[in-house]
Amino acid sequence: MDTPTSTVLAQRKVLIIGIANEHSIAYGCARAVRDLGADLAITYLNDKAKPYVEPRAKELGASLLLPLDVSKPGELEAVFDEIRATWGRLDVAVHSIAFAPKDDLQGGLLNSSAEGFAMAMDISCHSFIRMARLAAPLMDDGGSMFAMSYLGATRVVPNYDLMGPVKAALEASCRYLAHELGPKRIRVHPISPGPLKTRAASGLKDFDLLLNEAAERAPIGELVDIMDVGYTCAFLATPYARRMTGNTIFVAGGVSIIG
Ligand code: NAD
Helix, strand or coil, rough: CCCCCCCCCCCEEEEECCCCCCCCCCHHHHHHHEEEEEEEEEECCCCCCCHHHHHHHHCCCCCEEECCCCCCHHHHHHHHHHHHHCCCCEEEEEEEECCCCCHHHHHHHHHHHHHHHHHHHHHHHHHEEEEEEEEHHHHHHHCCEEEEEEEHHHCCCCCCCCCHHHHHHHHHHHHHHHHHHHHHEEEEEEEEECCEEECCCHHHHHHHHHHHHHHHCCCCCCCCCHHHHHHHHHHHHHHHHHHCCCCCCCEECCCHHHH
16 A cells, blocks of 8 residues: 555554455445554454455555454454554444345345344444444544445335345434443444445345446436545544534435435
C-alpha cells in the first residue's frame, strides 16, 4: 500500500471485521481508513478464509490478523484480548458481517425457521452488540463504531426477506447504543450501502435485477463501489464527524430518497 494520503486518522487504532476478499465492503473500509493513516487489526472467518484475507492484511500493513467466527464462543473475546495486549486501546470498530442459512434467506420471510432467524439475528446483529460491549472499555478517549445495513431495513425490497427485519434490528441497536455510549463520546452509525457485487450478496435471489434497478433509480445514476462506502466510514471516524451519531448514513447514490 502507498504512503497514506492524509494523517487525519494517524495513530488511530481500527478494528475491521468482515473482509472475505478484495470485493468485501470491509476491505474498502480498511483501505480508506489506512489511507487516512490508521493502524489496522483485521479478522478472518477461519482457516479456509485466511489465504484470501492474509494478502490483503499484508498489503495494508495491518498490525494484527486474527481469526474470528462470532458464532464460536470466546473468539470475539480473544480478538479484544489481543487488541488490549498490543495497543491498550481502540478508536474505531467496523462490523461488516452478515449471515443467514440459504433456505431461510431464499424461502420468503413467512417460511423462515426459528433457528435460521435466530442464527441470522445472532451473527448479523447481536454480534455487533457484543463487539460494542468489548470495544467500549478500550475507547477511553472516545471512539466510533459502524455496522453495515441496507435499505431493506426500512423498505420492502423484494427477495431481501429475512434480512429485512434483521437489518431493522441492527439499525435500532445502533441507535440505542449511540444513546448509551454517547456520554463516553463513542459514536455509533449504521452505514447503508447500495447493492454491491460481493460474496454475501450472491446469496440473494435475483441480485442482478436489484443491481440494475438500483442503477436506474439512483439520482446519481451509478452504482456505488466499496471505496465509496469505505471513505464514508473513514469520514465518520474522523473528528470532522464528532457531532454525528446514531443515524443511518446512506451511501447509495440517492436511491433512499426515491418513493
Ligand atoms: P462479504 O461476503 O464480502 O462479507 C461478509 C463477511 O461476513 C465475510 O467476511 C464473512 O466471513 C463474514 N461472516 C459471515 N459469518 C460470520 C461469522 N459467523 N463470524 C465472523 N464473520 C462472519 O459481503 P459484503 O457485501 O461485503 O457484506 C458485508 C456487510 O455489508 C454485511 O453486513 C452485508 O449485509 C452488508 N451489505 C451488503 C450489501 C451488498 O450489496 N453487498 C449492501 C448493503 C449492506
